[in-house]
Amino acid sequence: MTGSLTVDIVDGVRVVVPDSLDLITPFVLLEQQDWFEDEIRFLRRALRPGQQVLDIGANYGVYALSMAKTVGPSGRVVAFEPASETARLLAAGIAANGFDQVKLEKAALSSEIGQAQLSLNQDSELNALVRGAAAQAGASETVPVTTLDEALMRHGWQSIDFVKIDAEGEEASILRGGVRFFRDLSPLVQYEIRADAAVHLGLADQFAARGYASYRLVPGLGVLVPFDPQATPDGYLLNLFACKPDRAERLEAEGLLLRAPPASPPEPAEADGWRRSLAELPYAVPLVSLWSQTVAAGVSAEVERALALHAMSRDAARPLAERHAALQGSLDVLRTVCGQDTSFMRLASLARVAQEAGERALAVSALGQLANTMNENRQADAREPFLAPAARFERIAPGASFGSWIMAAVLEEFERLSLFSAFYAEMASLPRLEIIERLGLGSEEMRRRLQLVRRRFHLPGA
Structure with a gap:
């Protein structure tokens, strides 16, 4: 027994x-x-x-x-x-x-x-x-x-x-x-x-x-x-x-339930409302000047609107119904934008908002597509404002290698969202977990996942 x-x-x-x-x-x-x-x-x-x-x-x-x-x-x-x-x-x-x-x-x-x-x-x-x-x-x-x-x-x-x-x-x-x-x-x-x-x-x-x-x-x-x-x-x-x-x-x-479906999303007061919500976060600080140049070119208006709506959804001072409508509005805008053009880091923003809205399968799809694109192009285009794929990575500065930062964020969130647990993947998650470990930015949970897979299958490093 x-x-x-x-x-x-x-x-x-x-x-x-x-x-x-x-x-x-x-x-x-x-x-x-x-x-x-x-x-x-x-x-x-x-x-x-x-x-x-x-x-x-x-x-x-x-x-x-x-x-x-x-x-x-x-x-x-x-x-x-x-x-x-x-x-x-x-x-x-x-x-x-x-x-x-x-x-x-x-x-x-x-x-x-x-x-x-x-x-x-x-x-x-x-x-x-x-x-x-x-x-x-x-x-x-x-x-x-x-x-x-x-x-x-x-x-x-x-x-x-x-x-x-x-x-x-x-x-x-x-x-x-x-x-x-x-x-x-x-x-x-x-x-x-x-x-x-x-x-x-x-x-x-x-x-x-x-x-x-x-x-x-x-x-x-x-x-x-x-x-x-x-x-x-x-x-x-x-x-x-x-x-x-x-x-x-x-x-x-008690602020735990909404009886009515979301109304039309509120209109952000400022088109560049993302500046206040993102500009001081550690991951965004080195990117803000680059983002400003891109949005000045006029190609990112809908992305800016989606990010402003997302910022409204996170504002605890707003009524809960308004926050929900803003979150759903942000998701709808990003879904449309990414359906037309997935350049820059738009898929990262879509994954983040989709997960928060309860559209987990969409988030997984966006993360998988973004990971494949970065692998094929061997680069990540961060010139347009975007949301970190996971909230944890907002607090991590990219340092000298933005590519390593975004790859670590995408792979960790894909691992976390695509599977309820590494248990269900048996050994299939192992290569991804080892890459996350090598990138050096993984969470404690990712380290535990890797060790548990190794222990379960009696692999070296357990």
């Missing part, structure tokens, strides 16, 4: 996981010192001390334990985890943190009460209830199954503030088993829309039928905005949120 490992993540939370780099959760936590989803960082801001939350499909407790830290001793977290070995490690994690506010329920949730077969995968994140012929194939265990309505009656819940549902395709059944729960209570719900390669957008309709509108997270602003089921979802989108109007109104008052 694999031993266990205790990993410290954000806020000093301790998670107990199997001691194996061949498993998703231990690799990710050692690599990123957190989970890879933006939603967990949003919840650390959104939850309040004393709140009541449910974690359905708690696994090793990355979410449950992080939420327990946030809601504190006066709050309550009920974590549902049916797999016996996974639940054992989750119980150890609860004990390691001394969290009396967490109650572990060793059961699955579905539409009926009873027992079912739970498939057991090497990576426990993929365990799922199986029925019929599928229940006879592969490793499995018999687990108790309950419903949200049964749990509601048994616990006597009067109010639940947040529910996370990550049940590998069982989400629709959980909804059917929670008719009274979702009718009588009004939580914010985070639900998974991807199971394997399938995308379950129909869940948004099922929530809507219960009076819950769906929202997506805008990572750059840390705010939930209405989800458009008619639009093609970002290829990296894993989770959506849903809530009733009363919860939405409260979250909007």
Whole structure:
């Protein structure tokens, strides 16, 4: 049997996981010192001390334990985890943190009460209830199954503030088993829309039928905005949120949600508003005079407008709705500009804004295109104002070699955004991680990624 490992993540939370780099959760936590989803960082801001939350499909407790830290001793977290070995490690994690506010329920949730077969995968994140012929194939265990309505009656819940549902395709059944729960209570719900390669957008309709509108997270602003089921979802989108109007109104008052889609973007007061937002950043200081010469030639008006809108989106003094409209406006302008001409560093700006707006696949595409262009041309044209591909690189001066700086920034952000973790690439990330190391500007996370890949595959330098 694999031993266990205790990993410290954000806020000093301790998670107990199997001691194996061949498993998703231990690799990710050692690599990123957190989970890879933006939603967990949003919840650390959104939850309040004393709140009541449910974690359905708690696994090793990355979410449950992080939420327990946030809601504190006066709050309550009920974590549902049916797999016996996974639940054992989750119980150890609860004990390691001394969290009396967490109650572990060793059961699955579905539409009926009873027992079912739970498939057991090497990576426990993929365990799922199986029925019929599928229940006879592969490793499995018999687990108790309950419903949200049964749990509601048994616990006597009067109010639940947040529910996370990550049940590998069982989400629709959980909804059917929670008719009274979702009718009588009004939580914010985070639900998974991807199971394997399938995308379950129909869940948004099922929530809507219960009076819950769906929202997506805008990572750059840390705010939930209405989800458009008619639009093609970002290829990296894993989770959506849903809530009733009363919860939405409260979250909007707290600056965590916008109930209306973005209006037309505001017009920047100054065409060269980028000067105030960028000119004093370390990466931009040696480039400002060059940028001024280029924009004076009159070929960069739309780029200047996009950068000015982006600056408005980062201005915390502005109303949140205006900031969101400005961010979306910046993205729209850059998408159009880069569709016509990708010269200078326009793709770097597009990647930055797309990631912040929640268009991760577009950001990855822009970064990949920019990296290929720089490799082919053996140079980078920095004469026009642009955004650093990642916020971290704004604070790093390029020094004598702008080419090394921009290549390091592009490769690191591509590595970070194109994969939820280096775990999924196996050894394919190794050449890129080694280049980042040689350039000497990589983050601590990139160094950890490289070492973990080497350790996992027993390579030199581990």
